[in-house]
Amino acid sequence: MSDWLAVCERGDRQAVGAAVRHLDAEGSLEFAATADAARRAVFESAPGELGVVVGELADGVSDVNLAAAVAQDGNARCVVLARRDVTGSLRSRAARAGVDLVVRLDVTHSSGPARAAVDDGGRRSADPSPVVLPSVRPLGEDLAERAPVIVFCSGRGGVGKTSVVAVASACAASWGMRVCSLDLDLSCGNLYSCFGLPGGVDLVRLVGPPEGVAGLRERLGVSADPGVQVLGPCELPETAELVSPLAGELISCLVREYDLVLVDAPACFTDAVAQAAQLADRLVLVCDGRPGSTSALARTGGLAVRLGVARTRMVRLENRVSPRVRRDGRRPLAGDGLEAVGSQRVLDGGDEVPDLLGSGQAVELASSPSPFAESIAAFVAQTLSELGRLPDHEGAVRAATGGEPRRRPLFGSRWGAR
Numbered sequence: 553m554s555d556w557l558a559v560c561e562r563g564d565r566q567a568v569g570a571a572v573r574h575l576d577a578e579g580s581l582e583f584a585a586t587a588d589a590a591r592r593a594v595f596e597s598a599p600g601e602l603g604v605v606v607g608e609l610a611d612g613v614s615d616v617n618l619a620a621a622v623a624q625d626g627n628a629r630c631v632v633l634a635r636r637d638v639t640g641s642l643r644s645r646a647a648r649a650g651v652d653l654v655v656r657l658d659v660t661h662s663s664g665p666a667r668a669a670v671d672d673g674g675r676r677s678a679d680p681s682p683v684v685l686p687s688v689r690p691l692g693e694d695l696a697e698r699a700p701v702i703v704f705c706s707g708r709g710g711v712g713k714t715s716v717v718a719v720a721s722a723c724a725a726s727w728g729m730r731v732c733s734l735d736l737d738l739s740c741g742n743l744y745s746c747f748g749l750p751g752g753v754d755l756v757r758l759v760g761p762p763e764g765v766a767g768l769r770e771r772l773g774v775s776a777d778p779g780v781q782v783l784g785p786c787e788l789p790e791t792a793e794l795v796s797p798l799a800g801e802l803i804s805c806l807v808r809e810y811d812l813v814l815v816d817a818p819a820c821f822t823d824a825v826a827q828a829a830q831l832a833d834r835l836v837l838v839c840d841g842r843p844g845s846t847s848a849l850a851r852t853g854g855l856a857v858r859l860g861v862a863r864t865r866m867v868r869l870e871n872r873v874s875p876r877v878r879r880d881g882r883r884p885l886a887g888d889g890l891e892a893v894g895s896q897r898v899l900d901g902g903d904e905v906p907d908l909l910g911s912g913q914a915v916e917l918a919s920s921p922s923p924f925a926e927s928i929a930a931f932v933a934q935t936l937s938e939l940g941r942l943p944d945h946e947g948a949v950r951a952a953t954g955g956e957p958r959r960r961p962l963f964g965s966r967w968g969a970r
């Protein structure tokens with residue numbers, strides 16, 4: 553638990569309080585009456601004792617100048633500027649002045665905490681007020697002007713999200729697309745390891761510097777493959793909370809830098825995932841048929857609906873389907889409340905999948921004639937085709953139309969027995 557000191561207009565205290573809870577759920581917060589009192593209190597505190605939040609101030613010193621002065625005094629653990637109106641140039645100024653983080657009050661922190669179900673005369677019933685989660689500015693609808701965003705989530709771990717995102721990214725890159733694979737498992741994600749990388753780009757690097765994500769593709773050295781850039785998670789798990797409120801904003805920038813943005817979510821539905829889900833052109837709900845997987849999927853799908861994600865944007869992806877089960881003969885998944893949602897499947901790839909992904913060979917796996925890789929390629933190609941963004945590439949067109957699979961064995965007869 554850490555101590556925070558904030559200074560802002562009285563009417564903004566609630567919103568600033570919510571912002572601090574987003575950054576540090578356990579932290580304690582006090583408000584200073586004036587800018588001078590805030591600066592003095594930080595000056596007199598022990599170094600690193602206080603995190604400082606500077607909100608908008610009606611008179612006297614400007615908020616940016618006050619935040620800069622506090623940062624220069626050097627005692628604060630971190631300095632956060634909290635504003636309704638955040639522009640790129642404000643972020644640049646703030647970063648140059650030593651401010652650690654700029655948060656937007658109205659977009660990311662206007663919500664109260666999600667309320668639990670209440671007991672209604674012995675019967676459990678849902679809280680009548682909807683769960684309020686952070687809302688994000690929608691991306692432009694015109695997919696000709698930006699990359700599509702496909703978000704993979706599940707409500708439980710181990711169903712194959714990371715594996716599918718890794719191989720899907722490599723497939724799309726092999727069709728000539730510039731792919732960003734964003735790992736929103738901010739504290740513990742391991743997407744990078746599927747590509748044999750020592751780590752992904754630390755997302756904290758993107759929230760601090762004045763240039764943000766502009767020109768990101770050119771600036772970043774870490775690339776999994778010509779065509780795939782792995783972003784995230786946060787190198788230090790404790791910095792995840794700084795990045796989480798900015799996930800939506802990050803995705804809004806990435807769609808202008810890449811041809812395709814694929815998002816790997818953690819098992820739980822965090823604020824970052826909520827923002828990504830709202831921006832998704834496709835929200836892919838992954839399940840694997842094991843006990844509990846379908847109900848976790850139903851809970852996640854229900855939450856997405858309450859967030860305002862249209863069912864037409866959702867797709868259910870059943871992973872680890874036996875190659876022997878014919879498409880029309882698969883087990884129906886009725887009763888999970890998502891019957892109206894389209895359904896796709898990824899075939900079981902056996903032990904080779906963990907073997908190859910565990911040794912960082914996502915790219916090799918994607919280009920192999922594995923049923924796992926081919927079903928993922930088909931899924932990605934069909935999704936891109938639905939979104940009107942199927943690349944003009946022979947492999948992509950073949951995958952989208954379910955044409956003859958590739959026969960290019962890279963691993964001897966590994967998949968030859970199909």
Ligand SMILES: Nc1ncnc2c1ncn2[C@@H]1O[C@H](COP(=O)(O)OP(=O)(O)O)[C@@H](O)[C@H]1O
Pocket residue numbers: 706708709710711712713714715716871872873898899900901902903905906907909924
């Ligand atoms: N279709 C599949 N066939 C075989 N193994 C799979 C398949 N999908 C996932 N796996 C394996 O299952 C394990 C869990 O997958 P992972 O992608 O880490 O799940 P999640 O990201 O949902 O937690 C990994 O070892 C992965 O290689």
Ligand SMILES: [Mg+2]
Pocket residue numbers: 710713714715737742817818
């Ligand atoms: Mg995972």
